Amino acid sequence: MRLASFHLLVSAFSTTALLALLPAPAVPQQPDPAAHRLQATRAELEAVLERLRGRGQASDSAFVQGRLDAGDFHVGDRVLLAVEDPPLPTTADRLPPLKTQEQQLSDTFTVGAGTEILLPIVGTVSLRGVLRSELEGVMTNAVSRYIRDPVVHARPLISVGVTGEVGKPGYYGVPADAVVSALLNAAGGPTKDAKMNKLKLERDGRSLLSGGSLRQAMAQGRTLDELQLRSGDQLIVPSKNHSDIYDPIRLVAVLLSIPVTVYTLTHLR
Numbered sequence: 001m002r003l004a005s006f007h008l009l010v011s012a013f014s015t016t017a018l019l020a021l022l023p024a025p026a027v028p029q030q031p032d033p034a035a036h037r038l039q040a041t042r043a044e045l046e047a048v049l050e051r052l053r054g055r056g057q058a059s060d061s062a063f064v065q066g067r068l069d070a071g072d073f074h075v076g077d078r079v080l081l082a083v084e085d086p087p088l089p090t091t092a093d094r095l096p097p098l099k100t101q102e103q104q105l106s107d108t109f110t111v112g113a114g115t116e117i118l119l120p121i122v123g124t125v126s127l128r129g130v131l132r133s134e135l136e137g138v139m140t141n142a143v144s145r146y147i148r149d150p151v152v153h154a155r156p157l158i159s160v161g162v163t164g165e166v167g168k169p170g171y172y173g174v175p176a177d178a179v180v181s182a183l184l185n186a187a188g189g190p191t192k193d194a195k196m197n198k199l200k201l202e203r204d205g206r207s208l209l210s211g212g213s214l215r216q217a218m219a220q221g222r223t224l225d226e227l228q229l230r231s232g233d234q235l236i237v238p239s240k241n242h243s244d245i246y247d248p249i250r251l252v253a254v255l256l257s258i259p260v261t262v263y264t265l266t267h268l269r
Contacts, residue, residue: 003077032057035064038158038176038225041133042068073127077111077156078173079135083143084151101147108157108173121146131178132156158230162187164237165194176225178216183235195238203233 024112034040034048045064052061083102104120111117115128127135141153157173160183167188174183180201190196199218200210209217209227217227 032060033106033228035060036228036230038072038156039133040131040232042131045131045175067131069129071115071128072132072156073111073115073130075111075113075115077160078118079109079111080155080157080173080175081109081139082106083147083242084153084155101149105143132133158224159232160224161227161232162237163234165191165239166237167191174224177223179221179223180214180227180235183224184237193239193241195240198238200236200238201229201233202236203230208233
């Protein structure tokens with residue numbers, strides 16, 4: 001009996017010793033939120049890249065390096081540009097033209113082939129290798145070749161869907177620094193049947209933020225960038241009267257008849 005107990009003790013000790021020699025299971029690395037910040041500066045991304053390489057996170061490192069090399073813009077992206085008009089002349093014989101150069105440049109432009117946008121007066125501006133945080137500086141430099149000391153506001157837009165119980169469901173092109181409540185207001189605001197305590201943000205059918213957490217983020221004035229939203233995400237406003245199962249169907253029907261709406265230029269001033 002004692003011999004059997006001794007053998008069991010030796011066996012347990014050997015197993016424990018063997019397990020101690022085995023490498024510890026790898027702990028999955030969490031993605032670095034700073035790597036996906038839409039408005040991250042070049043210096044911030046370079047710091048993130050160094051941190052990721054130190055951790056051995058190859059895929060995230062490659063993603064950040066790709067942003068630094070190729071920039072953030074792709075064909076089909078939209079850019080909101082506003083150039084302020086100069087002070088009006090004081091004499092009647094120096095009236096400005098019907099549409100000033102600044103007014104011609106204040107519009108929404110789409111990134112075309114070659115990662116370029118075509119502007120009135122200015123011509124082609126390349127966004128190859130440009131980060132979103134660098135857009136305003138690039139556009140100011142381009143416009144300043146034709147207009148002296150321009151005051152330029154430029155924002156890259158992300159396309160976010162708003163569906164459910166809102167006045168105007170659809171996809172809205174909004175700046176990354178817009179707050180969630182502004183996105184809701186751009187879609188006409190909630191209807192009387194909106195179940196506001198069940199708001200949710202989704203990506204590809206997966207919930208990103210909902211309920212109390214989302215309401216708290218809205219109360220704090222968190223921006224879309226801070227919540228790490230990106231084009232294609234959706235804000236869903238459920239109804240008090242029926243299940244959410246109808247929301248995707250209603251959104252598809254709306255998209256067939258409503259174009260993407262662009263956030264107002266006054267947001268940039």
